[in-house]
Amino acid sequence: MIRTAAIVLGLAITTCALADSTLQVNRPSGELSTEDGLIAWQRIFAVLSHPRCSNCHTDEHNIPMWSGPSYGRTRPHGMNIHAGPSRMGVETLMCSTCHITSRTPNTLPHAAPHAGHPWMLAPAAFAWHGKDSASVCTQLRDPQRNGGRDGQALVEHIIHDAEAHAFITWGFAPGGGREPAPGSMQAHLDDMLLWTSVGMPCPEGAQP
Numbered sequence: 604m605i606r607t608a609a610i611v612l613g614l615a616i617t618t619c620a621l622a623d624s625t626l627q628v629n630r631p632s633g634e635l636s637t638e639d640g641l642i643a644w645q646r647i648f649a650v651l652s653h654p655r656c657s658n659c660h661t662d663e664h665n666i667p668m669w670s671g672p673s674y675g676r677t678r679p680h681g682m683n684i685h686a687g688p689s690r691m692g693v694e695t696l697m698c699s700t701c702h703i704t705s706r707t708p709n710t711l712p713h714a715a716p717h718a719g720h721p722w723m724l725a726p727a728a729f730a731w732h733g734k735d736s737a738s739v740c741t742q743l744r745d746p747q748r749n750g751g752r753d754g755q756a757l758v759e760h761i762i763h764d765a766e767a768h769a770f771i772t773w774g775f776a777p778g779g780g781r782e783p784a785p786g787s788m789q790a791h792l793d794d795m796l797l798w799t800s801v802g803m804p805c806p807e808g809a810q811p
């Protein structure tokens with residue numbers, strides 16, 4: 604059962620061109636347990652809950668957050684920025700007015716960060732700012748609450764992000780004196796492959 608899941612995942616991923624990325628798709632092998640999956644989940648959650656990721660993964664109030672060491676205290680984005688239901692500020696002021704789309708490294712402290720994909724909040728279905736590990740875990744593995752994504756789509760999202768130099772890529776190398784998300788893009792992909800291959804186990808106390 605576990606082995607089948609890993610093989611299906613591996614086959615689908617080999618069709619994904621990795622030409623523009625140094626990421627390796629290391630298919631999990633050997634006997635992996637739920638326990639291994641839970642340990643991988645702890646590291647995945649440390650990434651998702653890090654300010655570089657959670658500042659954009661906010662709820663249906665559509666407000667980006669400023670948090671993490673370079674911001675001092677946690678607070679809503681300055682200058683009254685509101686992303687609106689579009690999640691990219693179409694209704695008021697586009698995020699791209701300040702956050703340009705560019706693959707060049709971010710260097711200036713306190714400048715609006717940029718990435719290779721137009722800047723915007725994640726869909727509210729992927730909101731996890733301020734939520735605990737069990738809540739984010741069950742939310743992420745439930746296709747009813749994550750925009751219909753399954754484990755394979757989560758893995759593919761990381762690979763596509765690397766190709767586009769998008770937001771996950773930025774989170775691990777934010778520049779401008781910002782604290783990066785813990786670990787590396789490669790370690791995060793390895794963990795996501797492991798966690799999904801053993802059926803996305805969630806910590807105790809999690810709702811099914």
Ligand code: HEC
Pocket residue numbers: 654655656658659667668669670671673680682684685686687690691692696697698699700701702712713714715716722723724781
């Ligand atoms: C008027 C210019 C401006 C607009 C418009 C703007 N931002 Fe920003 N944003 C900034 C600046 C400047 C910073 C960095 C502030 C700092 O580091 O002190 C920032 C930082 C952020 C951060 C924190 C990144 C981190 O360090 O983790 C997020 C998230 C963010 N913006 C999201 C958005 C979103 C989403 C929109 C559109 C709804 C938006 N911003 C619109 C100027 C802007």
Ligand code: HEC
Pocket residue numbers: 650651655656657659660722723724725726729749752756757760770771772773774775784
């Ligand atoms: C600039 C805002 C922004 C930042 C910063 C950001 N994300 Fe996202 N995230 C998004 C958007 C937008 C989407 C929706 C993309 C899509 O639907 O393909 C998304 C989607 C996701 C998803 C769901 C993908 C799926 O297929 O279900 C995951 C997981 C994710 N991001 C992880 C991260 C991680 C990990 C980081 C930090 C290393 C991060 N994000 C940083 C905006 C952001």
